[in-house]
Amino acid sequence: MSKKVTPYKDSDLGKKEQVTKMFDTISKNYDGLNRVISFGIDIKWRKKVVEILKKEHPKSILDIATGTGDLAIALVKTGAKKIIGLDISPGMLAVGKDKVKDKKLDNTIEMVVGDSENLVFDDNSFDAVTVSFGVRNFETLETGMAEILRVLKPNGSLVILETSVPTKTPYKQGYTFYTKNILPLIGRMFSKDNSAYGYLSESASVFPHGENFNNILREIGFIDVTNKPQTFGVASIYIAKKASTTL
Numbered sequence: 001m002s003k004k005v006t007p008y009k010d011s012d013l014g015k016k017e018q019v020t021k022m023f024d025t026i027s028k029n030y031d032g033l034n035r036v037i038s039f040g041i042d043i044k045w046r047k048k049v050v051e052i053l054k055k056e057h058p059k060s061i062l063d064i065a066t067g068t069g070d071l072a073i074a075l076v077k078t079g080a081k082k083i084i085g086l087d088i089s090p091g092m093l094a095v096g097k098d099k100v101k102d103k104k105l106d107n108t109i110e111m112v113v114g115d116s117e118n119l120v121f122d123d124n125s126f127d128a129v130t131v132s133f134g135v136r137n138f139e140t141l142e143t144g145m146a147e148i149l150r151v152l153k154p155n156g157s158l159v160i161l162e163t164s165v166p167t168k169t170p171y172k173q174g175y176t177f178y179t180k181n182i183l184p185l186i187g188r189m190f191s192k193d194n195s196a197y198g199y200l201s202e203s204a205s206v207f208p209h210g211e212n213f214n215n216i217l218r219e220i221g222f223i224d225v226t227n228k229p230q231t232f233g234v235a236s237i238y239i240a241k242k243a244s245t246t247l
Contacts, residue, residue: 005203015139016088016115022199023067024091031068031095036186042133045230046074048237049130049159054078056157058127062086064116064148065134069096071161072109075130084126086114117143124153132161136207145220152242158222159239164209166233175234179205209236 006018013021026033034042049071053061058080063072066085075083085100087093093111100109114120116131116138129148138144148158166172208216210227213236217225222240229236 005199005206015137016117019137020088023087023089027068027089027091027095030092031070033186034070037183041231042070042235045161045235045237046071046132048228048230049132049161050074050077052159052237052239053128053130053157056128058157060084060126061128061130062119062121062126062151064129064131064144065137066096066111067092067132067134069093069099069109069111071130071132072096072111073099073103073105076105076108078128080127081108083109085109085111086116086119087111088113088115117147119147119151121151123150124156125151126156127153128157128159130159130161133163135160135162136203141208141216142220145217145222149221149242154242154244156242157239158217158241159237161235161237162207162209162213163204164207164229164233164236165205167210168233171232171234213238 006015023030038045053075054077056078058078060082061075061078061080061084063069063075063083063085064087066072066087067089069085072083072085085093085096087096090113093113097111100106100111116134117140129152131148135141135144152158166175207213210229214225214227217238217240221243223243225238225240227236227238
């Protein structure tokens, strides 16, 4: 289980409310922040997620923690007929809806406000579920994963893109220096909400990445769980399946 990290340590709000407030606050700067802090490599990571799912030929995809819709928009290339982007932050979704409209993808992508740990969808609803840089924001990780398993169809695919911490020298030391010293400076350039960017860094550092997260997925009930470290281990792509139903 991941250590609970919240954006505003002196707040009386719960983690979900704090995360919503944080992303609403930084929503207009979020896309620019992603490009800067990842040096644009996050675009390449999302393309890999698309490549993985394209082989599965999903007709319906739920993109949880869709934010401003970058992954949901990229997932159109899988050939899916229906993509739902879900996020707890109305501010992030507002930006995403504008992007979807500008690209004339309204008939394929629907952006909805929702709680990843209490999904409104029926059991066995989607061929695939994706999460991009969002699972570490779940208030209760296991609850969110169980909900994803529930709404996936039998044999459905889960693909998660999430930050991780490099384990090899010198990448581990470089990552630590960057997140503790450089990232806060970038945050101050993009927003007055310095605590938000501190949270993004801290939550990544305590997330149970790699085999620890694989084991959580297995315990929830996912099968064929694997993870693929990206760019020296600063991010990872997790792939899992829901078992076929048995009589």
